[in-house]
Amino acid sequence: MRKTFIDTLTQLARQDKDIMLLTGDLGFSVFEDFAKEFPNRFINCGVMEQSMISIAAGLALDGKKPYVYSIIPFATMRPFEQIRNDVCYQNLNVKIIGIGAGFLYGAFGSTHHAIEDIAILRPLPNLTILSPADANETKALVLQSYQKSGPTYIRMVKAEKNLAPTHIKTIISKPSIIQTGKDGVLIATGTCVEMGLDIVATLKENGIHLTLISLHTLKPVDEKSLTHTLKKHNRVFTLEEHRMAGGLGSLVAEIMMRHNLGKITLENFGINDNYHVLTGHQEHLAAFYSIDMKSIFKKIIKHYKYGK
Amino acid sequence: MNNYKEIAKEIRRGILLQHFLSKESHVGSALSCADILTVLYFGILKINPKKPSDPNRDRFILSKGHAVAALYATLAEKGFFPKKMLETFCQNDSLLPGHSTKDTAPGVEVSTGGLGHGLPMGIGMALAAKQDKKNHRIFVLMSDGECNEGTTWESALFAAHHRLDNIVVMVDRNGQQGLGKTKDIINMDPFKEKWEAFGWSAKEIDGHNIIAIEKTLQSIPFKKNVPSIIIANTIKGKGVSYMEKNQLTWHYKNPNEEQHKIALSELDKQP
Numbered sequence: 001m002r003k004t005f006i007d008t009l010t011q012l013a014r015q016d017k018d019i020m021l022l023t024g025d026l027g028f029s030v031f032e033d034f035a036k037e038f039p040n041r042f043i044n045c046g047v048m049e050q051s052m053i054s055i056a057a058g059l060a061l062d063g064k065k066p067y068v069y070s071i072i073p074f075a076t077m078r079p080f081e082q083i084r085n086d087v088c089y090q091n092l093n094v095k096i097i098g099i100g101a102g103f104l105y106g107a108f109g110s111t112h113h114a115i116e117d118i119a120i121l122r123p124l125p126n127l128t129i130l131s132p133a134d135a136n137e138t139k140a141l142v143l144q145s146y147q148k149s150g151p152t153y154i155r156m157v158k159a160e161k162n163l164a165p166t167h168i169k170t171i172i173s174k175p176s177i178i179q180t181g182k183d184g185v186l187i188a189t190g191t192c193v194e195m196g197l198d199i200v201a202t203l204k205e206n207g208i209h210l211t212l213i214s215l216h217t218l219k220p221v222d223e224k225s226l227t228h229t230l231k232k233h234n235r236v237f238t239l240e241e242h243r244m245a246g247g248l249g250s251l252v253a254e255i256m257m258r259h260n261l262g263k264i265t266l267e268n269f270g271i272n273d274n275y276h277v278l279t280g281h282q283e284h285l286a287a288f289y290s291i292d293m294k295s296i297f298k299k300i301i302k303h304y305k306y307g308k
Numbered sequence: 309m310n311n312y313k314e315i316a317k318e319i320r321r322g323i324l325l326q327h328f329l330s331k332e333s334h335v336g337s338a339l340s341c342a343d344i345l346t347v348l349y350f351g352i353l354k355i356n357p358k359k360p361s362d363p364n365r366d367r368f369i370l371s372k373g374h375a376v377a378a379l380y381a382t383l384a385e386k387g388f389f390p391k392k393m394l395e396t397f398c399q400n401d402s403l404l405p406g407h408s409t410k411d412t413a414p415g416v417e418v419s420t421g422g423l424g425h426g427l428p429m430g431i432g433m434a435l436a437a438k439q440d441k442k443n444h445r446i447f448v449l450m451s452d453g454e455c456n457e458g459t460t461w462e463s464a465l466f467a468a469h470h471r472l473d474n475i476v477v478m479v480d481r482n483g484q485q486g487l488g489k490t491k492d493i494i495n496m497d498p499f500k501e502k503w504e505a506f507g508w509s510a511k512e513i514d515g516h517n518i519i520a521i522e523k524t525l526q527s528i529p530f531k532k533n534v535p536s537i538i539i540a541n542t543i544k545g546k547g548v549s550y551m552e553k554n555q556l557t558w559h560y561k562n563p564n565e566e567q568h569k570i571a572l573s574e575l576d577k578q579p
Contacts, residue, residue, distance in 0.1 A: 048462035051428040058432020
């Protein structure tokens with residue numbers, strides 16, 4: 001995904017001299033070519049994420065189009081006030097690129113886990129929040145958000161491959177329907193879309209056919225489009241590698257309540273209210289929090305076997 | 309010179325009026341930077357009130373956003389908006405909020421309020437100007453308490469590293485912060501040397517000496533390819549004797565009718 005991002009940004013930068021890339025001293029083996037091609041437009045700010053966001057705001061105040069890069073906790077949580085006051089409040093064209101959504105940096109420990117970013121950023125007016133699942137979505141969302149001046153946060157995962165059939169067109173705000181099924185809806189975002197595909201396939205073998213949605217835009221959501229799909233079903237599941245509080249599940253629940261869809265059964269799968277202090281890779285941590293493929297499959301199938 | 313003094317007095321009157329009518333805090337902080345703003349807006353900044361968005365204008369950022377009454381009084385005096393508007397300071401739906409806010413009153417460049425934001429934003433603007441080979445300059449006015457903030461020093465490093473000599477910081481060093489004297493809370497001394505150690509070219513002046521302020525600002529950048537900082541030693545509440553005597557109190561309090569009258573009459577009597 002980082003490669004797709006930088007390739008797309010490089011193409012844009014060739015046509016637009018105002019594009020700049022700022023990094024908080026991260027991006028080894030990813031940004032070298034960009035730096036070589038645009039030496040004046042690549043700025044390694046050093047390890048100062050708060051100032052980096054403010055500097056980007058200053059650049060945007062004078063017409064530049066800065067892309068700011070770091071690992072998600074350092075790109076969003078450390079400089080939250082700078083994002084709030086300098087970028088969103090002033091409605092500036094700053095794009096924040098965070099890498100490591102969910103447990104991508106699992107073994108590095110909780111400091112590097114990016115599982116609260118959606119919750120803290122969602123309340124900020126003017127901000128667009130994007131959470132692509134694969135290379136195609138990344139490319140489409142980077143290109144479309146470039147066209148749209150304003151604060152944007154893109155939370156990236158690893159996947160460079162494409163998960164969805166290429167005929168599915170990614171459009172900012174519009175939920176992407178990856179597969180259609182009659183028995184319920186599974187909404188996933190980012191890295192969880194890949195797991196969602198596996199879950200849907202396994203359920204299919206058991207005679208349960210779910211619709212799978214990639215909610216790549218977490219703000220603003222085209223609620224009309226989402227609820228149009230949800231209304232056709234009795235059961236909705238959400239899946240995220242993010243805390244249950246304030247993430248995708250909360251977002252979908254809010255939308256369903258707002259649109260009077262309270263009669264539809266909703267179950268959210270996400271990370272509970274505990275820290276995991278022991279180390280572990282992505283799959284291990286997902287299993288610890290019971291959001292691995294096996295656990296989710298069991299929980300979903302219960303709905304159909306026992307009518308939970 | 310006399311003209312500057314008269315303008316500074318008028319700006320102080322404007323500050324007092326805003327705080328008297330609004331009953332909001334920070335009158336002392338606004339008074340301490342009135343002379344600096346006077347010289348900046350009436351002698352140094354290349355700005356035109358009729359073209360507040362001119363891309364080649366000098367930029368001024370009030371990083372100590374709580375002193376915004378001083379900026380409003382100055383902008384009104386300069387003709388960015390009618391003086392009558394000062395009466396709306398901090399009122400509901402006013403274009404003059406209690407901390408400087410972009411897209412409100414004409415002439416206000418950025419939104420500040422959280423301390424430690426103005427300098428790095430100014431540095432971004434300075435970097436943009438360098439990129440586009442433009443000659444305008446960015447002036448940032450900070451408070452000394454604000455220099456406790458980590459972002460001040462992060463971004464100071466950045467400006468020096470990138471040789472941004474188109475940015476000028478002025479510290480309104482009135483020696484007071486939230487709960488007392490800066491010396492007693494977080495001692496920043498040796499202050500000038502700190503900035504120099506961070507790669508800035510620093511000068512220290514009397515922040516109420518109009519001639520010194522003008523002369524120093526006329527000589528920026530002090531060194532080519534080096535950012536400049538002017539440490540302006542000031543007095544919180546400058547111009548109003550009872551505020552100068554109880555400086556911390558007047559970070560929070562606002563004058564009542566009688567105090568307002570006394571303050572105005574004191575200003576009238578000053579040379």
